[in-house]
Amino acid sequence: MKSILAALLAAAISTSVAHAGDIADRAADAEKALQAGDGAAALEKFRGAEEALWKAMPLAVMNVRQVDSASGFGIYSERANHIYKAGEKVVLYMEPVGYGYGSDGLGNSQIGLSVDLTVLSEAGEKLGTFEKIGSVQVASRSHNRELFFKLDLSLDGLPAGKYRCDFLMHDQNSSKTAPFSTDIEIAG
Known part of the structure; x- marks a missing residue:
């Protein structure tokens, strides 16, 4: 999960500044939920970060x-x-x-x-x-x-x-x- 999180954060850096904070914040929330032992909540928060990245990225x-x-x-x-x-x-x-x-x-x-x-x-x-x-x-x-x-x-x-x-x-x-x-x- 950490390598996926790292890839998502790296991609977030290359998106616009307005979106980068939102993506990084959502990914950090996913990491916190995972550390708390709530895998389902972590995945849901991670999907939110992925959705924000998807909307910001070019085709x-x-x-x-x-x-x-x-x-x-x-x-x-x-x-x-x-x-x-x-x-x-x-x-x-x-x-x-x-x-x-x-x-x-x-x-x-x-x-x-x-x-x-x-x-x-x-x-x-x-x-x-x-x-x-x-x-x-x-x-x-x-x-x-x-x-x-x-x-x-x-x-x-x-x-x-x-x-x-x-x-x-x-x-x-x-x-x-x-x-x-x-x-x-x-x-x-």
Whole structure:
């Protein structure tokens, strides 16, 4: 718990000063509850610190992987290489963080994310931009933090060569966006 608390406090230092005090105070309250032997109260207070950090942080995309399959958070089979046959589907696994929560009108929190793609040649020439090539919507009674996004890309028509795929993730519940990239090769 101390290493998690230390990581949370370190992250709090990098957020804005207005939020940093709130995050640190909540984490300190969690530590006090834990020292008093009240694990449930410590966890609840720690979750309050996590909520404050989550709201203050920018949208980011972590653990972007090219995969053969993905069926859940952290449950994926990573692809051996980034070389594809012409017409073969590119499957990406990613873990967004820092997204906002809306409401579905039924008492659930609503997570909504979409992704745009720009394909660039090996020389950096922009070959095309495609908006909202993928999206995810999740309704939940809690503010889920372990969310994975699986994106199936069809890059039919690209000739043999190396390419960079630049993505921009959009949070539908805030103005937050997050760029991320991956390289692929179409075999000749």
